[in-house]
Amino acid sequence: MKITVVGSGYVGLVTGTCLAEMGNHVLCLDVDPVKIATLQQGGIPIYEPGLEDMVKRNAAAGRLSFTTDVAESVAFGEIQFIAVGTPPDEDGSADLQYVLAAARNIALHMSEPKVVVDKSTVPVGTADKVKAQMAATLAERGVDIAFSVVSNPEFLKEGAAIDDFMRPDRIVLGVEDERAIELMRRLYAPFHRNHDRILVMDVRSAELTKYAANAMLATRISFMNELANLAESLGADIEQVRLGMGSDPRIGYHFLYPGAGYGGSCFPKDVKALVASGREQGHAMRVLNAVEEANEAQKRRLVDKLVKRFGEDLGGRHFALWGLAFKPNTDDMREASSRVIVAELTRRGATVAAFDPVAAVEAQRVMGDNPSLSFAPDMISALHGADALLIVTEWKMFRTPDFDAIKASLKQPVILDGRNMYDPAWLRELGFDYQAIGR
Numbered sequence: 001m002k003i004t005v006v007g008s009g010y011v012g013l014v015t016g017t018c019l020a021e022m023g024n025h026v027l028c029l030d031v032d033p034v035k036i037a038t039l040q041q042g043g044i045p046i047y048e049p050g051l052e053d054m055v056k057r058n059a060a061a062g063r064l065s066f067t068t069d070v071a072e073s074v075a076f077g078e079i080q081f082i083a084v085g086t087p088p089d090e091d092g093s094a095d096l097q098y099v100l101a102a103a104r105n106i107a108l109h110m111s112e113p114k115v116v117v118d119k120s121t122v123p124v125g126t127a128d129k130v131k132a133q134m135a136a137t138l139a140e141r142g143v144d145i146a147f148s149v150v151s152n153p154e155f156l157k158e159g160a161a162i163d164d165f166m167r168p169d170r171i172v173l174g175v176e177d178e179r180a181i182e183l184m185r186r187l188y189a190p191f192h193r194n195h196d197r198i199l200v201m202d203v204r205s206a207e208l209t210k211y212a213a214n215a216m217l218a219t220r221i222s223f224m225n226e227l228a229n230l231a232e233s234l235g236a237d238i239e240q241v242r243l244g245m246g247s248d249p250r251i252g253y254h255f256l257y258p259g260a261g262y263g264g265s266c267f268p269k270d271v272k273a274l275v276a277s278g279r280e281q282g283h284a285m286r287v288l289n290a291v292e293e294a295n296e297a298q299k300r301r302l303v304d305k306l307v308k309r310f311g312e313d314l315g316g317r318h319f320a321l322w323g324l325a326f327k328p329n330t331d332d333m334r335e336a337s338s339r340v341i342v343a344e345l346t347r348r349g350a351t352v353a354a355f356d357p358v359a360a361v362e363a364q365r366v367m368g369d370n371p372s373l374s375f376a377p378d379m380i381s382a383l384h385g386a387d388a389l390l391i392v393t394e395w396k397m398f399r400t401p402d403f404d405a406i407k408a409s410l411k412q413p414v415i416l417d418g419r420n421m422y423d424p425a426w427l428r429e430l431g432f433d434y435q436a437i438g439r
C-alpha cells in the first residue's frame with residue numbers, strides 16, 4: 001500500500017518506518033525542515049532503540065522517504081495518517097490546531113478519495129472536527145471527493161516503540177464505513193498474524209480508549225507514590241507491599257513502581273486533557289485531579305528529602321544527578337521530573353552536575369540556559385565534590401555501579417534514589433546514607 005504519515009516525530013516516524021518494514025511504501029511529511037533534512041541524509045532526529053537501522057534499511061530499499069512538500073505527500077498515500085502533536089492548551093485541553101491544519105492540508109490538495117487516520121491522541125469528537133474541517137475545505141474548493149476518517153490511537157511506549165508497534169497488544173480502530181475497515185484490516189494484518197488483535201469500535205469509544213488507558217496507568221503510579229510516602233512514615237517497605245499487592249491477579253505487578261513522579265509527552269498532558277473533557281461535560285473527574293496533584297508533589301519529593309537533610313538554603317551545596325530523561329531508553333525530556341528537581345535545587349542556591357547516557361543533548365537544549373547546571377561526560381565524574389547523588393532515571397547502567405568509586409568521589413556518602421534501584425540494607429552496610437522512595 002502507499003501510505004503518507006503527517007508528522008515525523010516519535011509516533012509518526014515509528015509508524016511510518018514499521019509500515020515500510022512490512023513492505024508498504026511510505027512517505028513521511030513534516031513541517032520542520034531540519035528534521036526532514038536530517039532524515040533525508042540518513043540520520044534520525046530522536047533517540048529510539050533500533051529505529052535508526054530500520055529507517056536506513058527501508059530508505060535504502062526505496063520504501064521510505066521524507067518530504068516537507070504537502071502537495072506531494074497528499075498525492076502519495078491512499079491512507080493519510082495524522083501523527084502530529086496535541087500539546088496542552090492553556091486550560092489543559094488538547095490543542096488541536098496541528099491536527100486540524102493537517103486535515104485542511106489534505107483536503108486542500110486531494111484529487112482522489114482518501115482514508116484519513118487520526119493516530120495522534122485526540123479528545124472525543126476530534127474525528128468529527130477533522131471531518132467537518134475537510135468537508136468545509138473541499139466545499140471552498142468547489143469539489144466533491146469522498147473521504148473517511150478513522151480513529152486509530154497509538155499505544156507504543158518510547159524506548160520500546162518498535163517492538164510495541166510490530167507486536168501490538170491491541171489495534172484499536174474507531175471506524176464507521178466498511179471500505180475503511182477493510183483497508184485498515186489489510187494494512188495491519190501482518191502485525192498480528194498469531195491471532196486477531198484488532199478491536200473495531202465506534203469512533204468516540206476509540207478516542208476515549210486512549211485517554212482511559214493512559215489515565216489508568218497514571219492513576220496506578222500516583223496511587224503507589226502516595227502509598228510509598230505513607231509507608232515511609234509508618235516504617236513499612238513499599239517494595240514488600242508491592243509484591244504482596246501485585247500477586248493478586250486482579251491487581252497484577254505492572255505499573256506499581258513508586259518513584260520521583262511520572263513525566264513524558266503523554267501521561268501529564270493526557271490526564272490534563274481528560275480532566276478538561278470532563279469539565280466541558282460537567283463531570284468533575286475527582287480521581288484524575290488528585291492523580292495530577294499527587295504527581296506534581298511527587299516530582300518534588302527528592303528535593304523535600306534533600307531539604308530535610310541539608311536545610312532550606314542550599315547555597316554553596318553541590319549535587320550530582322544521574323538521569324535526565326523522563327524514563328530510560330529515550331532522550332525525551334518533556335515534563336521530565338529532572339527539570340523540576342534541577343530548577344528547584346538551583347533556585348535554592350545549589351549547583352548541579354548531571355549525567356544522562358542519551359538525553360544530555362536534549363537536556364542542554366531545554367535547560368542549558370541555567371548557569372548552575374553542568375553536564376558531566378560520565379557517571380563517575382558527575383560525582384566529584386558533590387554533597388549527595390540524586391538518581392532520577394532508572395537507566396540500566398546505574399543498576400550495578402562501582403559503589404567504592406561513588407563513595408570516593410562524593411564529598412559525603414549520601415544517595416537519594418528516586419527510582420528504588422538498590423537494596424537499602426546493603427547500601428547502609430556499604431556506609432551510605434541511602435534514602436529511596438517508600439522504603
Ligand SMILES: NC(=O)c1ccc[n+]([C@@H]2O[C@H](COP(=O)([O-])OP(=O)(O)OC[C@H]3O[C@@H](n4cnc5c(N)ncnc54)[C@H](O)[C@@H]3O)[C@@H](O)[C@H]2O)c1
Pocket residue numbers: 006007008009010011012029030031032035083084085086098101102119120121122154155156157158265266
Ligand atoms: N510519544 C509517545 O510516546 C506517544 C505515544 C502514543 C501517542 N502519542 C501521541 O501521538 C501524537 C504525536 O506525538 P509525538 O510524541 O510523536 O510528537 P512529536 O512532537 O515528536 O512529533 C510531532 C511532529 O509533527 C510535526 N507537525 C506539526 N504540525 C504538522 C503539520 N501540519 N504537518 C506536518 N507535520 C507537522 C512536528 O513538526 C513534529 O515533528 C501526540 O498526539 C501524542 O499524544 C505519543
